[in-house]
Amino acid sequence: MDSYLEDILFLYNRDTHWDETFTYxxxxxxxxxxxxxxxxxxxxxxxxxxxxxxxxxxxxxxxxxxxxxxxxxxxxxxxxxxxxxNESIEVLKQKNRHNNNNNNIMNQDSDINPIIKINQSFKKSLHINDYIKNFSDYYKDLLIGNQNNEVPNSYDYLRTKSYKNxxxxxxxxxxxxxxxxxxxxxxxxxxxxxxxxxxxxxxxxxxxxxxxxxxxxxxxxxxxxxxxxxxxxxxxxxxxxxxxxxxxxxxxxxxxxxxxxxxxxxxxxxxxxxxxxxxxxxxxxxxxxxxxxxxxxxxxxxxxxxxxxxxxxxxxxxxxxxxxxxxxxxxxxxxxxxxxxxxxxxxxxxxxxxxxxxxxxxxxxxxxxxxxxxxxxxxxxxxxxxxxxxxxxxxxxxxxxxxxxxxx
CATH class of the missing domain: 2.40.160.10 (Porin)
Known part of the structure; x- marks a missing residue:
């Protein structure tokens, strides 16, 4: 690999949060x-x-x-x-393991999803269009339950950044x-x-x-x-x-x-x-x-x-x-x-x-x-x-x- 390619590839890995030092x-x-x-x-x-x-x-x-x-x-x-x-925001739907009938208590300090741990350094603000889309998707599942008759608040909606495509x-x-x-x-x-x-x-x-x-x-x-x-x-x-x-x-x-x-x-x-x-x-x-x-x-x-x-x-x-x-x-x-x-x-x-x-x-x-x-x-x-x-x-x-x- 020539030095010019190595320099530009370093910029791409940095922008996509890919750790080149953690490879075999x-x-x-x-x-x-x-x-x-x-x-x-x-x-x-x-x-x-x-x-x-x-x-x-x-x-x-x-x-x-x-x-x-x-x-x-x-x-x-x-x-x-x-x-x-291509930076995008994905909303992941996960079963709320702290759901106790009508008394749902979210203990975020003791039970953090691994996806959040990986992406905890991503602090960039969202684009207004992404915010509106995620807001709409959240309340769509919250109101209609995605047509599966499950309790709406039995799920956690995790926001994570993706560099897909x-x-x-x-x-x-x-x-x-x-x-x-x-x-x-x-x-x-x-x-x-x-x-x-x-x-x-x-x-x-x-x-x-x-x-x-x-x-x-x-x-x-x-x-x-x-x-x-x-x-x-x-x-x-x-x-x-x-x-x-x-x-x-x-x-x-x-x-x-x-x-x-x-x-x-x-x-x-x-x-x-x-x-x-x-x-x-x-x-x-x-x-x-x-x-x-x-x-x-x-x-x-x-x-x-x-x-x-x-x-x-x-x-x-x-x-x-x-x-x-x-x-x-x-x-x-x-x-x-x-x-x-x-x-x-x-x-x-x-x-x-x-x-x-x-x-x-x-x-x-x-x-x-x-x-x-x-x-x-x-x-x-x-x-x-x-x-x-x-x-x-x-x-x-x-x-x-x-x-x-x-x-x-």
Whole structure:
């Protein structure tokens, strides 16, 4: 996922109250952001991003950079994003469990519906048309009893906010710049089915191979549980993911999450499974957030352990990147006993990661030139015995690049 799509998708998730940090994929995504982060892959890249219309959520992006092929042509991509958030108020009818013949006592403090708990942060005022409609529906059932001869006041009418039919659409066309005129088209579509359920579809098409690959996911999320059912057309894969909060203490700012995923490929009959857990807390001595996670793949024998002390670990800021701290990542194959150790450090827009096994150094730094211009540069360097003897440090660089970004 490129940074531009990630920035706009963050806005959509925020507007629809979807917590991206409480997903199974986010555990892996956090590691990639801090250890295997992307750097500008070309000597120079120019990125232009702008909001197309002022009164709608429509965005466009254009990137141009030097081709990696020998013909020295330019390559780039054009992307377009549009999303709309459909806020509506739904009145849910629930049996009043405190009804005692004619003496109905509503004990709201001791018996609160879970829907209200999930939506207790929604404090926006209602539109006058929604208010009149809900008022009419309430008294319609109150007077006629919905033609079922039940006591009118035996029901509670719960007002809850819904983002049903909210949509997110993303399209991107990449021009490779080679002699064949090859182009790659990718896209993403998200539709909100209810407050807690949404459908996500991703696809990619190649003009050379005339192939189309897609991945469809049905996601469910509430305050304590996340579930995802996924189908991929490439290998005819079907997967299921589950993540649950087993313990959450807002006062001590501690949370323990446990989850698993299972996959099966019907084309090549390749199974896959993993178990993960994550623990977040705050150090009592230093007052710094601590994060510990473990991922186990029993079929491949992979064991991944991560530990870090981070400020704003789950805070996303597309401009200032306020996340800062140190992070370690350890990989072990219990069958072959091969291991890898990575350590990453980040302070605002500066990122540094070291792979001690392959002896790689990866770094990236961004500068905020103005409110609309940012400059980023990064490189991947080979750490060997000749590093200090080389006069030109570029001889040890495997990849480096510079990116100038304009956000209108």
């Amino acid at each position: 994929s986010y555990i892996i995504k956090t590691t990639n952001d801090l250890i295997r982060f992307n750097i500008p892959s070309t000597p120079f890249k120019l990125s232009l991003s702008a909001k197309t219309t002022e009164n709608s959520n429509t965005f466009s992006n254009f990137d141009i950079f030097k081709s990696q092929f020998k013909n020295q042509q330019l390559q780039g991509h054009i992307s377009y994003i549009i999303y709309n958030v 909210s949509r997110f659409l993303y399209g991107k066309m990449l021009f490779t710049g080679d002699n064949t005129g090859r182009s790659i088209t990718s896209g993403m579509y998200i539709k909100q089915l209810s407050l807690n359920t949404r459908l996500m579809m991703k696809f990619q098409s190649d003009s050379t191979t005339q192939s189309l690959h897609s991945t469809s996911s049905l996601q469910f999320q509430n305050a304590n549980k996340f579930m995802e059912l996924t189908y991929n057309t490439t290998e005819t894969l079907i997967g299921f993911k589950l993540l649950k909060k087993l313990w959450n203490n807002p006062i001590e700012k501690s949370c323990f999450k446990l989850g698993f995923e299972v996959w099966h490929g019907f084309k090549n009959f390749t199974p896959h499974s993993s178990i993960s857990f994550q623990y977040d807390t705050v150090s009592s001595q230093q007052g710094k957030p601590l994060n510990f996670s473990m991922d186990i793949n029993p079929l491949l024998g992979h064991l991944i352990v991560t530990f870090g002390m981070w400020e704003n670990l789950h805070h996303y800021d597309s401009i200032h990147r306020k996340r800062s701290g140190m992070f370690s990542h350890f990989f072990l194959n219990v069958y072959s006993l091969k291991s890898k150790l990575n350590i990453g450090y980040q302070y605002k827009q500066l990122k540094v990661a070291v792979n001690f096994t392959d002896r790689y150094l990866r770094f990236k730094h961004g500068l905020q030139l103005s409110d609309k211009f940012t400059l980023s540069f990064g490189a991947v360097m080979q750490l060997d015995s000749d590093l200090l003897n080389n006069i030109n440090p570029l001889d040890n660089m495997l990849n480096y690049g510079l990116e100038l970004k304009y956000i209108g």
